Amino acid sequence: MKILVIEDSERLQRSLELGLQRSGFAVDVVGDGEEGLAYAKHGGYDAIVLDLMLPKLSGIELLRRLRAGGSDAHVLILSAKDQVEQRIQGLQLGADDYLTKPFSFEELVARLRALVRRKYQSKSPVHRIEGLHIDTARRVVTRGEKEVALTPHEYSVLEYLLLRRGRVVNKQELLDHLYPVAGQASENAVEVLIHQLRKKIGGAGGGDPIRTRRGHGYLVE
Amino acid sequence: MHSIRRRLMIALAIGVTALIAGAGLYAQGILARRAAEQFDETLLGKARALFALTEEEEGKIELDYKPGFLPGFEREDRPDHFQYRLDDGRPLVRSPRLAPTEDLPHSVEFPAEPIFREGPLASGATYRTVQIAFVPRSKGPLLPDRERGVRGVILVVGSDRAPLDRLIAQMRWTILGPAAAAILLALLLVWRMVASGLRPLDEISRQVGRLDAENLGARVALPRAPSELAPIVHQLNALLTRLEEAFHRERRFTGNVAHELRTPISELRTLAEVAGRWPEDSATFYGDVVAIASQMERIVADLLLLARCQAGVERVEPRAAPLRQIVEAGCSRLRDRAQEKGSSLRVEVAEDLAAASDPDKLAIIVGNLLENAVCHSPSQSEIRCAATREGPLVRLEICNRAAALAPEDLARLGEPFWRKDDARTPLGHSGLGLAIVTALAKLLRHEIAFTLDPDGTFRARLSLLSSS
Numbered sequence: 083m084k085i086l087v088i089e090d091s092e093r094l095q096r097s098l099e100l101g102l103q104r105s106g107f108a109v110d111v112v113g114d115g116e117e118g119l120a121y122a123k124h125g126g127y128d129a130i131v132l133d134l135m136l137p138k139l140s141g142i143e144l145l146r147r148l149r150a151g152g153s154d155a156h157v158l159i160l161s162a163k164d165q166v167e168q169r170i171q172g173l174q175l176g177a178d179d180y181l182t183k184p185f186s187f188e189e190l191v192a193r194l195r196a197l198v199r200r201k202y203q204s205k206s207p208v209h210r211i212e213g214l215h216i217d218t219a220r221r222v223v224t225r226g227e228k229e230v231a232l233t234p235h236e237y238s239v240l241e242y243l244l245l246r247r248g249r250v251v252n253k254q255e256l257l258d259h260l261y262p263v264a265g266q267a268s269e270n271a272v273e274v275l276i277h278q279l280r281k282k283i284g285g286a287g288g289g290d291p292i293r294t295r296r297g298h299g300y301l302v303e
Numbered sequence: 304m305h306s307i308r309r310r311l312m313i314a315l316a317i318g319v320t321a322l323i324a325g326a327g328l329y330a331q332g333i334l335a336r337r338a339a340e341q342f343d344e345t346l347l348g349k350a351r352a353l354f355a356l357t358e359e360e361e362g363k364i365e366l367d368y369k370p371g372f373l374p375g376f377e378r379e380d381r382p383d384h385f386q387y388r389l390d391d392g393r394p395l396v397r398s399p400r401l402a403p404t405e406d407l408p409h410s411v412e413f414p415a416e417p418i419f420r421e422g423p424l425a426s427g428a429t430y431r432t433v434q435i436a437f438v439p440r441s442k443g444p445l446l447p448d449r450e451r452g453v454r455g456v457i458l459v460v461g462s463d464r465a466p467l468d469r470l471i472a473q474m475r476w477t478i479l480g481p482a483a484a485a486i487l488l489a490l491l492l493v494w495r496m497v498a499s500g501l502r503p504l505d506e507i508s509r510q511v512g513r514l515d516a517e518n519l520g521a522r523v524a525l526p527r528a529p530s531e532l533a534p535i536v537h538q539l540n541a542l543l544t545r546l547e548e549a550f551h552r553e554r555r556f557t558g559n560v561a562h563e564l565r566t567p568i569s570e571l572r573t574l575a576e577v578a579g580r581w582p583e584d585s586a587t588f589y590g591d592v593v594a595i596a597s598q599m600e601r602i603v604a605d606l607l608l609l610a611r612c613q614a615g616v617e618r619v620e621p622r623a624a625p626l627r628q629i630v631e632a633g634c635s636r637l638r639d640r641a642q643e644k645g646s647s648l649r650v651e652v653a654e655d656l657a658a659a660s661d662p663d664k665l666a667i668i669v670g671n672l673l674e675n676a677v678c679h680s681p682s683q684s685e686i687r688c689a690a691t692r693e694g695p696l697v698r699l700e701i702c703n704r705a706a707a708l709a710p711e712d713l714a715r716l717g718e719p720f721w722r723k724d725d726a727r728t729p730l731g732h733s734g735l736g737l738a739i740v741t742a743l744a745k746l747l748r749h750e751i752a753f754t755l756d757p758d759g760t761f762r763a764r765l766s767l768l769s770s771s
Contacts, residue, residue, distance in 0.1 A: 093570045093591040100584055101577035162565045183569035187576035 083238060084108040084259045085196045086127040088118030088144070089160065090136050097187075098131070105191045106234040106241075108220060108261050115139025122148055126258050127155055129197045131190070134161040134172065142175060149176040156197040160185065195219065202245035209244050211302065212289040216244060219230040225283075235260060236279045239272075243292060252299035276300060311497050319489040327482030334478070335471045342467045343419055346433045349373065350417070350460040353385055357456065359439035364456060366396055375524070376400065379606035381428060381463040386431035390436065390455035407432050407459040421464065432461035503532050511539070513720035519547040552718070559720035563602055563734060567595045605735040608667075609719065617664075619746060624662040626690050626699060627652045633670040634688065637677045644682040648673070651689035658697045658767035660747055665767075668751075669699070669744050671736040672763045676703035679723075679761075697769045705761035713753045 085107045087098050095111045102109045110125060112118045115136035122144070134141035145157060157179075159172045163212040164182040172180050178200070179193050195218060199207065207219035215224045218241055232240065242259050243251055253269040260272070265295055280290050293301045338727065353455035356367045366387070375383040376398045384407055387395035392411040401407070408422045418434040436457050503525055510523045522540045525532065574592060611617035627650075634648045641648050658665065669688075676686040680703035690699045707723050715721045720734040737753075740763075744751040750766040 091566065093595065094573060096591065097570070097573040097577045097588065100581065102574065102582070104577075104581045119620075162562050162569065164565075183565055185569065187573050222363045234708055 083128045083194075084126065084261075085110070085119050085129050085131060085194060086113070086118070086125055087111045087131045087139070088113075088122070088136065089131065089133045090114060091133075098190075101187050102191070102194075104234065106192070106238050108238070108259060113137075115141065115144045119144045119147055122155060123151060123153060128201055128259065129156045129158060129194050131155050132159050132177070134159060134163055134168075138289075139253070142171065145172070145175045145177060156201050158190075158193055160190070160198060192219070198245070209257065211244070212291040214283060214291060216240065218244075222281075230282055232279065232282060235275055236282065239275050239279055240283075240292075243300060249303050250295050250299045250301045255299070308497060308501055311501075312494065315493040315497065319493055321349045323482050323486045323489060325478075327478050328366050329477045332658050334474045338467060338470050338474065342431065342462070342464070342545065343429055343433065346419075346431060346460055346462050347435075348416055349375065349383060349462070350385075350433050350458055351458060352436050353458055354435065354437055357437075357439045357458070358442050359388070360442040364395060364439050365442075377463070383460065383462045384424075384430070385458060385460045388457040390457060392457070395456065407461045409434055409457060411457070412436070413455055413457075418661065421576060424461075428463050428465065430461040431464040431467070432459050434459045470626070497698055503529055507536065507539070508533070516545070516550065518598040519550055556719050559734070560602075560606065563720060564599065567599050567602075571595050602735070605739060609735055609739050612739065612746045615746065617743075617746055619661045619664065621659065622662055623657040623719050624660040624665045624767075626658055626697065627654050629662060629666045629669050630673075630688050630690070630699075632666060633673045636670065637673050641686065642679050644677070644680075644684075646677065646680060646682060648677075649685055649687045651687065652699075653690065653692075656690050656692065656697055658699075659769040659770045660749065660767055664743050664747055668740050668747075668749075668765065669701075671740045672701045672765075675736050675763075676701055676761075679707075680704050681706060687756045692769060693756055696752055696767055697767050699767065702760050702762040704759055705755070706759045707753055708759070710755050713755060716753050 083106070085102055087095065087102070089095050089098065090113050092113065095113065097186065099109050099111050110121055112121050112126070113136075116138045118136065119139060121127075132141045132145065136144065139147075141159065141166045142162065145159075148155065148157070148281070159169075159177045159180045160170070160183065161172070161180070161287060162183040163169075169182075178197055181190060181193060195207070199218065199253045207217060209216040209218070213225055214230070217223075221237055221241075223232055223237065223240065237257060238260055242256065253272045256272050257269065260275075276292065276294075280292060283292075286292050291302050293303060294303055353366070353368075356372075358365045358367060364387070370377065373383075376385060377400065379400075382398070382400035384398045384405075385400040386397040386401060386407045386409070388409060388411075389395055390411070390413060392405075392409075397403075400458060405425050407424075408416065408420045409432075412418075413436045414434075420432045420434070421429060422432070423429050434457060435437065436455055438455050465690040505523060507523055510521075514521060520544060523536050524538050528536050571592065574588045574595075575587075578588045608617065630650055630652050634650055638648055644673065673686065673688065680686055684704045686701070686703045688699070688701045690697055692698075712723055716737045717740070721738075722734055741751060744765065747767075750764075752764045752766075754762045756762065
C-alpha cells in the first residue's frame, strides 16, 4: 500500500517513514504543503497522512484544492489541533479520518489500513482463498494452522492483489503501490517478488491463488 | 452594606414629610392666628358698640342699652358678657347674663390700646375678654373732661372662645388631614420615582450578575441609559472587552503552550514506538530524542523567563552594557545559520557605545531579535544591526526584509507563540522570542518598537539610556 506523509516535522517524518515502511507500506514523505499537493495529485496513493500546519500551503488549503481537483484519495489528518471544530472542519472538507497528536503509532497504522480497505471496498480484514487465511489487520497469512512467513513486500503484493480481487493488476501498478516515488525498483523486482510469494504459498502445501495474465499482469480470482 | 435605594427613600421621605407637614402647620398657624384676630376684632367691635352707647350727663354715666340691641349678650347658651367699672375699679354695671358672683378679668389701668385677656369663668367656660378704657361722651356742652369732672370708665367685654377653638380645630383637621394624605401620596410617589430612577441600575446589576467566564462576550445593553449612567455603562463594557481579550489571550496562551509541547511529545512518542518495534533501524533516533529534549527544555526555560519578567521578579543587575560586544556575540552565534541561507549580518555599532542596562538581559533581547531576523528574513538577504547615539539615548535598530509580514501583524509580534505562518518555524524556535524581548524591555524600562517599511523592511528599534 502506498502512503504519502505530508508533515513538516523532520523528526516525525523520519520515525513515520521508518515505522510505516516496516509496517508494509510504501511511503513518500514531503515537508511542505505545495510539494505535498503536487505529490498527492500525481502519486496514486492509497492514503495520505496530512498535517494541518504546514509551511507554504496549509493542510486545510491543500485538502480543499485536492478535493476541488476531483481527487478521491483517502486522507487522514494528523494534527496537533484537537478542537472539535477543527476536526469537524477537516472532515467536512473531505478528510476521511482525523487523528490528533500525540498519537499511538499502532493506531495510525490501523486507521491507515482501514482507510485502504475502505478504498477497495473491503470491509472485512480477513480473506480466505485457495486454503489460505489472510488477516490484513494482523498482516498474518496462514494455511491451516501453519503460518506462512512472508516479507513485508511479499505480503503487500498479496494484500494488494486481494484488495483488487477479480481485476488484473499490471507490474507498474504493483510497483507504484509497493515502492515510494524515490524508489529504484524495476518490474523485475515485481517478478521476483511474485515468484517468491508463489513459492512460499505453494510450499505451504496448497494451491496458488495468483494467476498470471501474460502481457497484462497478475490476478487473484 | 449601604443601599442607595434605602438612603434615597429615607432622605426623600423625611424631606417630603417635613415639607408637607411644615407647610400644613404653617398654613394652619396663619389661619388660626387670623381667626383669633378676627375673633378679637369682633370682640373689640362689641366693646366699641357699647362704648358708643355709653354717655355721661351731669356726672352720671348712662348706658343706652335696650334689650335685643346686642342679642349676643342676652342668649342663653354661652352668652357674651360686659362689665363696666369706674377708673378706680368699682363695678358699675354688667351684662344681664353675667352672674353677680362672676367678674370678667380686668385691671385698673387706663391704657391707650385695648387689652385682651383669657380666663375661665365660674361656669368653667374660657372667655376671651377685651378691656378698653374711655371717658364717656357728654350729653351736655363740649367741655374738657377735667372741667366737667368726669371720671373714666373701664369696659371689659368677653366672649366664650369655644367657637374660636372649634373653628381652629376644624381648620387644623381641614389642613392637616389632606396634608397627611398628601404625605402618603408623596411617599408613594417617591417610592415609585426612586424605583423607576434606579431601574437602570437594577438592570445593570442584573446583567452584570449574569456575566461569568463562560460568556465574557456579553455586554451591558442599556438602550436608553440615563446620561449619568451612560459613561458607567460605556466604561463597564470597555472593561469587559479588555477582560475578554485578556481571557482570550490567557486561553490562547494556555492552548499554545499545550500545542507547543504536544508537538515534541508527539515526535517523542512516535520515535519511541517505532524504535521499540524496530530497534535495529532506529539508532539515528537518539539524536532526535536529544533534540526534542533540548527543544522542550528551551520552551520551558523561555516560559519561565517570560513568566518571571511579566511578574517583575526577574532579577535585574543594572550596569553599563557594551553594545558592540553584545551585538557581536549575538551575530557570531547566528552567522553560520545566516550563511546557510546565503544571508549576511552587518553590524554598525561604534566600539564606545554603552547603554545603562543589564548586559545579560540585553544580550537576550539582542540575541532574540537577531535570531528572529535570521529566521524570518528571506534567503540571500542582509540583516543589519546599527546603533546611534541621540542625546541621552542610544537607539539600537535591527532590520531585515520580511515580505510576509503585514502592518496589522505588528501589534501581535509580542504575543507569545504568535506566528505569521500557521506552520512551525524552523527547529529550535519556541515562538516566545519576541514576547521575551517585549517583556524584558519593559522590565529594563527600555522602549521597544516594531515597524514595517512600505518596501517590507521590518525594523525592531530599541531605545536605551546611554550609560555615559
